[in-house]
Amino acid sequence: MLSSLRWLALEVKYLDPAGEFYERHLDLPLAEQREAELVFDAGGTDLVLRRPSGVPRGGLHVHYAFATPPDRYDDWWERLSRRFDLTEHRFGSARSLYFYDLEGNCVEIGQRGEGDRDIAGIFEVVLEVEDLDRAEAFYTTLGLDVTNRGAERRRVRLTTGAFDLELWEPHLGLADARGGVHADVGIEAEDPTAAAERVGGQACDVEPLAEGVRVRDPDGHYVTLVP
Template sequence: MLTQLAWLALEVKYLEPARRFYAETLEMDVREGRVGRSRGDDENGDELTFAAGETDLVLRRPTGLPRGGLHTHFAFSIPVAEYDDWWDRLSERYDGDLEETQFGTAKSLYLYDPDGNCVELGQRDVDGPGIDGIFEVVLEVESLERAESFYADLGFETVDRGSERKRVRMNGPDPTGLALELWEPQLGIADARGGVHVDLGFEVEGEAPTQVLEAIRDCVRSVERETDERVVVRDPDGHVLTFTA
């Protein structure tokens, strides 16, 4: 059973402007001693990891495999009461380049990082202060039917389908708190695009990662690593999924 999104990795061209955006603009803390965790290798100086609640946001230069995701649209959780402060502060800096959408009673704002990733800050029931988790990641897929079937085998449940756009929204198994949006190539809110070769890590509880692999083995593009503690696969669209004990 998947219990938590452990990390989302993004590809960045240069670490310093990306660091400034996430550390200064979004006021996120660097996790010390976490370089290389997502790749499972030694520290290499080409990764930087930020704390998004209990999830790692990994910024990775394109110096090895797996690469991080390109033009990935993802959503950070922020406390409901902080939204107006975030909007006021960021709108001063971005001078009209922010976009806003309301989903029921919750609002989200959208902006872009230096590498073209569409970053959403959405009102959620979290403690904060500041960014406290990742609640959505958008993946670009070739076939909605194939991708939906694959993630259903991992415990994700379809909760919404696009009427005009070719997309499917799937909620992860409790208690992950993660929704995946599967998009065939298109532009979404704020002209966002689904990510390509996105790297996601999941923690597994109550069963070994190899047991998770058995549920999807016949559908994966490839198995990159298989041990009792860590399984790495590529899904049918080439996204990298890691399952860790």
């Protein structure tokens, strides 16, 4: 069984301006500074900014979504619209705004979540894949469930119940977003070894770690399963 998203890593050229962007515009607290990495606390999910100094690399042009309690959304719109050219879309009664960071990642803030924090986690990550059917088979075998598919675009949305993963064949989505390439995510798993074994025949690589198992999917994305 899979559950929450533990981290999302993004690749950046320069740590200082990238880190300042997330501290200044999104008030994310710096949780840890490592060699070639900054780790921010995004409402219980780690947002990792990583220089391209090793493998796995962080993701490039990733579209991902922060959750904010519904009553905080208008405050975010007022604040960010002073600096960014925002795009907004509605999903039923919920609204989401979109803008771009310094590295070309499409950042979404959506009305989802609860609690006292203005950013209440990351609830969606979008990955670009070459073959949608192959990618869907990999992630459903891993333990995610399909919730919907695109009618006009080649995409599929899956969930663990705690966060959503969208798989896109190459195209421009809402706000001209693109799915990320060579992304690095960490997902909590009840039994990391068993989950990794299920996809062993589909994965490019499976690597046991001191804590958990790192799996490389058929499109080169890294998924680390952690207890």
